[in-house]
Amino acid sequence: MRVLPALLCALLALPAQGRDLQLYLIxxxxxxxxxxxxxxAAAKRAGIRVAMRPLPPRRGMVMANRGELDGAIGRTMLAARDFPDLLPVPEPVFLYAPSAYSYKQLDVAGGWAALRGHTLCVRRGYTLMEERTRQxxxxxxxxxxxxxxxxxxxxxxxxxxxxxxxxxRAAMATDHDLYLLQPALEEVPLYLFLHKRHAALVPxxxxxxxxxxxD
Incomplete structure (x- = not known):
C-alpha cells in the first residue's frame, strides 16, 4: 500500500479545490x-490557477515563508536567502538590470563602485538594492x-x-536632460518562489x- 502515502503527498502539494495559488507581488x-x-502564462500552460496579492517586500516574504501565502513573484536568490521554506522554480521569470538614471553624464562602467561619491535614490525593501548601496x-x-x-x-x-x-522611459521621452547611463550596473535573474508544501509543482x-x- 505504498501508493496511498505517495498519492496523499501529491494531493497535499496541490491547491485546495477551487482555490488559486496566492502569490505575493511587490x-x-x-x-x-x-x-x-x-x-x-506559464501557470495556465501547466494547468495551475494563480492569483496575485500586492504586499510590501519584507512582509510578503515572511508570509510566504510561513505558508500564509503560497509563494513570491520575481525575487532574487539573495532576497530569499533568509527564508528556508521557499523553493525557487529554477527558470528565471525576468532578467532584472538595475541601471543608473541621472541628469549627469557619469561613467558607470565600473558598476556599483562607480557610484561612490554620488547620492542615490533607491526603492525601499529591495534586498539587492539594500545590499549593493549599503555603504x-x-x-x-x-x-x-x-x-x-x-x-x-x-x-x-x-x-x-x-x-x-x-x-x-516615459520620463526620458519628455525630459531630454534625463539620461539612462550605460551599461547596467548588474544583471540579476528573478524567480518565482513557492512554499515547500508545493514542491511537487516546481518541475x-x-x-x-x-x-x-x-515559443
Missing part, C-alpha cells in the same frame, strides 16, 4: 508586473515615481531602476516556463 514595480504576466549615501522611496521626482528636484544624483523601466512550472520561452 506593488508599483514594472519588473514584477512583467514577471507576474510571465507566471500567469553609499541614499534616500529610499516606495515607488518609481518618487525616485524620478526626487531626482528631478535635485534630491539625489542618481536614481536606480531597471534598464527597461517604463516609467523612467511543472519550470517546464511550462521553458516551453513559454521556446
Amino acid at each position: 506593488p508599483n514595480t514594472p519588473a514584477h508586473i512583467e514577471a507576474w504576466q510571465v507566471i500567469q 553609499l549615501p541614499r534616500q529610499r522611496m516606495d515607488d518609481d515615481a518618487s525616485l524620478l521626482r526626487m531626482l528631478r528636484h535635485g534630491g539625489c544624483d542618481v536614481a536606480i531602476m531597471d534598464r527597461q523601466n517604463k516609467e523612467a 511543472r512550472l519550470a517546464e511550462a516556463l521553458r516551453d513559454l520561452k521556446r
Whole structure:
C-alpha cells in the first residue's frame, strides 16, 4: 500500500479545490508586473490557477515563508536567502538590470563602485538594492515615481531602476536632460518562489516556463 502515502503527498502539494495559488507581488514595480504576466502564462500552460496579492517586500516574504501565502513573484536568490521554506522554480521569470538614471553624464562602467561619491535614490525593501548601496549615501522611496521626482528636484544624483523601466522611459521621452547611463550596473535573474508544501509543482512550472520561452 505504498501508493496511498505517495498519492496523499501529491494531493497535499496541490491547491485546495477551487482555490488559486496566492502569490505575493511587490506593488508599483514594472519588473514584477512583467514577471507576474510571465507566471500567469506559464501557470495556465501547466494547468495551475494563480492569483496575485500586492504586499510590501519584507512582509510578503515572511508570509510566504510561513505558508500564509503560497509563494513570491520575481525575487532574487539573495532576497530569499533568509527564508528556508521557499523553493525557487529554477527558470528565471525576468532578467532584472538595475541601471543608473541621472541628469549627469557619469561613467558607470565600473558598476556599483562607480557610484561612490554620488547620492542615490533607491526603492525601499529591495534586498539587492539594500545590499549593493549599503555603504553609499541614499534616500529610499516606495515607488518609481518618487525616485524620478526626487531626482528631478535635485534630491539625489542618481536614481536606480531597471534598464527597461517604463516609467523612467516615459520620463526620458519628455525630459531630454534625463539620461539612462550605460551599461547596467548588474544583471540579476528573478524567480518565482513557492512554499515547500508545493514542491511537487516546481518541475511543472519550470517546464511550462521553458516551453513559454521556446515559443
